[in-house]
Amino acid sequence: MVTDLSLLRLLQLVSPGLPIGMYSYSQGLERAVQDGWITSAEQTSDWLHGLLQNGLGLVDAPILARLYDAWHEHGITAVENWSQTLIACRETAELRAEDRQTGQALARLLVNLELPEAEVWLKRPDATLATLFALAAARWQISKADAVTGYLWGWLENQVLCAVKLVPLGQVAGQRLLKNLADELPALVERALNLNDAEIGGSCFGLALASSRHEMQYSRLFRS
């Protein structure tokens, strides 16, 4: 029953309970709320939709797929190159720090879950969440499409949890957002898996601006 086991591994990997500190990063959402850009569930939905379609779907998702292939083929050079490309696409210091910190934290966890290949990434500055997520997915026989879907789901759930605290939104409103935005994921994953290398890359100006403004926000709950 390899299939069932790989599903359980994926659920473990995308759980908000995974001890890599995701809950402490809002990715600019905290500043967007502070600046009055986001004040309702509908505006939260627009924000997350935009980030999914113009950011993650064109950057994280296709690069995660390439990292997954690289780990399968034990192509460490390809792993390094795609990690570096992903970091280069992060528009602010906080977004880069978040990726490095969560990537290194996941490396630490994976070493303890008997994936010794993760060990060299404990201190590497080019560790990203996607780098280590792809390693775990490849070694735990999670399919590539499932890995990309799970990664996007994990991001979405974390962002919705942030929005519930920050905007703030009711718990049910948050779950409704999650359900509706999840509808976008299958097509987004399919598009991401079919992008060629030259098509990779996307930026959301509002995110980059909000994140850089978060870096000088005086009072804040989140690290990004």
Added chain:
Amino acid sequence: MRPDFAASSNPDSITDSSTWEAELNLGFTQRGDKTVLVRREHRGPLTVQRPFYPEGEVCHVYLLHPPGGVVAGDHLTIVATVENDAQALITTPAAGKFYRSGGGEAQQTVNLKVAENASLEWLPQETIVYEGAQLNSSMNIDLAEHGRFIGWEILALGRPAAGEGFDSGAATLNWRISRIGRLVYMERLRLDAEAFQARWGLFGHSACGTLFVYPASSLHLAAVQELIGDEANRGVTLIEGLLICRGLDSRADLLKGFFERVWGLVRGDIVGKEVCAPRIWAT
């Protein structure tokens, strides 16, 4: 709109009598105590005026694009190389314009190379992207280990003063900055009607801009953060020595004013000179 120019110097490259391929290749070299424009090759309607020296060593150059605007099918390529120890500043005498497309895309490619201890300032006036324009722009910056760079891009979408928004059209704007051959920063901004209005995009602001400074320190970051203070829609970050300043505004000239103030804060440390605003900006 644009004057009816005679055919380009390279008719073979023209696929349609109304579109142009134009290319400009500039090389700056340090000779004695000043920087000389030693290479100036062009093909098609893209050229530079004679360089001048309003502040001594630094070579100031104005890029000229006689058609005055870019239409679908045009492809402009600008290459500039600043050799070891040389110092160049490139600007434009007027706003760049990308006109409404009747189909097809206009392309602009800019490849800038900055060698050891050289500096390049790339400070064009704003680019106006008319409603309905289709534009694909690529900025590629290649820095040596001790290369220094200040560059900005200021976009004005639609013409709000003429009551024009950005309900149609698309601009894809790429930036790639490498240092010693390693990709440090990559951005691909796709602006269309949705991105123009959306909170994650420009939130309805017709002007957006990005300013890059290398090599910057945490002191520069703090100085720019202090300059921003409580001002809305301005941000700054510092990644691996690359300072990136961003802004949204209702008017491109206000954004340019902000970038000029940031330029004033950092230029002394990066270029070793106080700010010397090109006179053409005042006209």
